[in-house]
Amino acid sequence: MSGTTVRRGRTLLALLCCLLLAGACANIPEESTPEVVTGDQLGQISPDVPEPAKDADVLTVVREFVHASAKPAGDNAAARVYLDEESRKSWQPARGMSIIDNTFGTVYATGEEKPADPNERVVKVRGFQLGRLGSDSAFIPTKMPYELSVELRKQVDGQWRIVNPPPNLVITEEDFAKNYLRVPVYFFAQDPSALVPDLRYVPARPQSELPGRVVDLLLAGPSEGLSGAVRNPLGDDAVLDNNVNPTADGALLVPLSGLEDRSENEKQLIVAQVVRSLQNVTVSRIRILSDGAALVDGHVDWRPSELPSYEALVAPSADLPGLMTLEGRIRSLADGQPIPGPAGSGAYKVQSAAQSIGGTQIAIVEQTGNGVRLRVGEFGGEVPVVEQLGKTLTRPTWRPSSGPNAASGEVWTVVDGRQIVRVLRTPQGAWTPQPVDATDIAAIGPITDLRLSRDGVRVAAIAGGKLVVASVVRSSDSVTLRAPRVLQEDALGNVVDVDWATQDTLVAATSLQAAPVARLPVDGLRIDKFSGSNLTPPVTAVTAAPSRSVVVADSMGLWTAGEVGEVWRPHPQSPGADAVPFYPG
Template sequence: MPTRGGPRRHARRAGEVLPALALSLALLAGTTSCSVIPTGGRSVMSVDDESKGSPLGDPYARVVAMPPKAGWSPEEVVTGFRAAMASLDDSDFRIARQYLAADFAAKWNPRSGVTVYRQGAYDKFAPIGAEDRQAQVTLKGTKIAVIDPDGRYRPSGGPLNQPFTLARQADGEWRISTAPDGLLLSEADVARGYPPVDLYFLDARREALVVDQVRVPIDPGANFAKTTVERLLRGPSSSLADAVRTAFTGIGLIDVTTENNRVVVDLDGRVAADLVDPMSAQLAATLSALTKGGWGFEVKVNGESYHPDAPLRVDAQKQSSFDPWLAPGAVDPYYLAGDGLRLLGKENTGQPVPGRAGQKRLGLDPPAISGQSARQVAQRSADRRSLSVAPLAAGGEWRVWATGESLAPPSWDRYGTLWAVDRPNDHTSVLTRYDGDGKRHYRVTAPDLETAYVKSLKVARDGVHVAVIVRDGLGEQVRVGTVVGERERTRITNLQTVVDSENGRKIKDITWNDGKTLYALTDRSELLEASVAAEPASLGTGSRIESIAALDGRLLAGSSDEQGGRQIFYWTSSKWEALVKHENGTADFVENGPSFPAFPLG
């Protein structure tokens, strides 16, 4: 409905840049500025440039916004304000505040977070009269995500109807008197100025690397490697703050440069001797994506060698030797057959595992394989009232570790702990960790899960991230949270939905690929890739897929046909291909066919 106080002309499309704004674009490579390119049009241009062999960051686009001009309409003022919020050069938002009325400019807080939106259009209003003192411009579109002040990116859909109230100043110019705190940025703004970065921290035992997916705003005055290390030294985002540690406590950064084909990280202090190895792994893991492989690292203190007698040089793949599960390499999968658990080895042939687990299976139910060198398998009984564990070693016998009313499939973590979930009814779940030989167990505190039905729980290989399939009044969703504490102090916090119950879909299975992404299988045999930092992406569908297992980019599935015949498939990035069809040439797939592939800690 037309309302009094709107802009004096019809709205332009929100994706258009008003000619009066005189936006410009520049390319930066590290701290070197290239030529300024006036856009003069409606969209930002992208220009390719060579990185000159430097691993410290590729060129990026820079939007430079101009202050407001005399005679601008309320719509033009709001559009100029939006452009100024996206400017990377104005780190204090000095230009952006020029679009605001004085009293509002003094209290506007641009650092309270970012709302990411997909542009629609401004609402249309009736003409503004010469005597009108107020106007309102409403930006319409779709809300995509929010970026917390610590860089945590959280997808968040829904319509955007953002009003801006403007007041006519004493000089007759319009200025914004009411607007939300924080920044309002389009998807293109965020893609240009807030690239995703994987920061790596340490688990509580300082033996694993845990990824923290954040968005880091580009600083035009520094190379992006320096900006990234500065963000690493600030510590983890709120979702991991209680669960991880860092080697950099009390340490600051002087600079990140290159020297003798190495990336040199110059700190203002030294960490404790026992933290040098973890510190090196954190740096290598965090910077490896930016250096694009091959570049080693050196750590200095105040421009001098880290050690008086020798430099501290870090291999480009230090993270892999520190935490083998970060890049596990060739790890063979397991699967069930009619005569027990098998290990899939060379030429895709399966061999029975040693011990009782390779001789007789408990039932047609997904197995869980531990990650230690002395591996164990856990599996539910056919009635789902008990969980049994057997060592994968000669003479290994099944032994009951857990009992309950209706147990979910088990999951191991990297510490040799078995996770069990009992569902005494459809709206209650009890989570328990079993240590050592299963005789010691501890209740897990998880308020958001204890009043829902947990269909499945999978701990990631970093021991900190956890994924669950939850059924509640909203349907079935996949949520990802954080494991904090050990033994009786264990709790699960910061649960975030990564796959919702869209169109009533149900989730059949989930599996972690690595510490930041997981796969979900729906009841329509649709394969989804999900994480806390992006909307789930559909990878495709398969015929009668019933279970999935993944490890570091390798994805397997178990399926059954209409006659009950079972096969194991592998994913080729676009479709499923048969991997194991039958055992010993028999066509008796119903009883003896392969099923339920499983990787260690899957």
């Protein structure tokens, strides 16, 4: 055999070894520290992880396995102890997981599924799935019955162990809340430059690894639900040079590379992404490096207080108190007086209205003899008619403007419960409607309400009485609402109104006495119900905004509350029934 052949053989062998090791590391969960292991080491569990109780019955083994699956530390070691020796070595659960209700059943399989061998058992895990955690660590609500078949075999020592562990983890809602932490990871709206929270869930322990987990999520890009709706200044080329770790002088080091060609403006946006994403998992200064040097020249360490206010354009100013419609007029929530101009004087028979986030524009749905029509114009002045779009129009909602001194050029409404339209301002100052592709939302049911998030990235809609959230994906000449998700379908039936309390929190009003008003995150993982005390059903309207009290309308008038646990107080300007309050947006 020639020396060339030997060298080629050695090269091929080395290459194969590298590929095998790379494949093994690719399946190591992010919860553990990656290291190369041999076949004998796979499935080895630390002595600190207790084995199941001796002589535990089959149903107990399965139930405890489900609860232990919520603990990801040590390559899911807490759950792995419930497996037989072969499965302990081979089990590599996917990153996603099913989250089920806290109350679930475990029963023996019957009929043809019942094993003939007395040393084997099949157990059915039955419950109700609340949702799943995707591979991007984002929660996706998927309400449906859940069933899992688990096979067990009695071992030589007489203990029952699982021999077919599920490829996807299944954990209860309570266990998930105890072991996983919700963190917002930040990207940017397409226009304006507003930071947008993208909710993710990471293992809460060990706490020292949280910053690294968050940076990994940030570098991986937006979740599937926001893909195409936000922009990521970090891009696809940014990588970590080393681990995210504390430094000797107390800063948190984020060593990046792949950013050498970015503009100074892009670097500032990247700093904002990283610092804001880390602010919930560390109080340290953030030291962001690019190829070993400060990412932004002359500024090495960052704190959240040093960032510009990227949300200024997407939150109503404190000097805009909000408005209400009453008896065909628009009035101020501050003093109850009609606003200036024909919209306040009664010249228009106002059915519903929306004030732009900056406060300088108004959109009105006006009742006419033939139905309704839309008016859009300057606040306090004449408000020109756009055109009669249909027989019914939902309350309008504004897209944010592109700059601090710019007017908004886009307002949305729903026509006849089916078609969502965005009305665009032309260069000549006129307004023209354009359809929005909302096929997936319309398929859920008639659309009776629609609110754009104040950053313009998401919509909250009421379709068929259900609360739906979708992302707004824009191209050069069209807009599509994608990835619609129904939130808390069981707890929030008969939804009548909704508004954005923050960029990632909604407040909804329903006709249900058990939950007249509720607050929930944009992914719908949980729900917090406001007290029903003092309210007189039905609740007909709700409005909310950042750093504002929630205002609702019921059969007696307007009521306000700052937090979920507060008792509703009469609004100072409550005029009685039929008023509809609204904050800018």
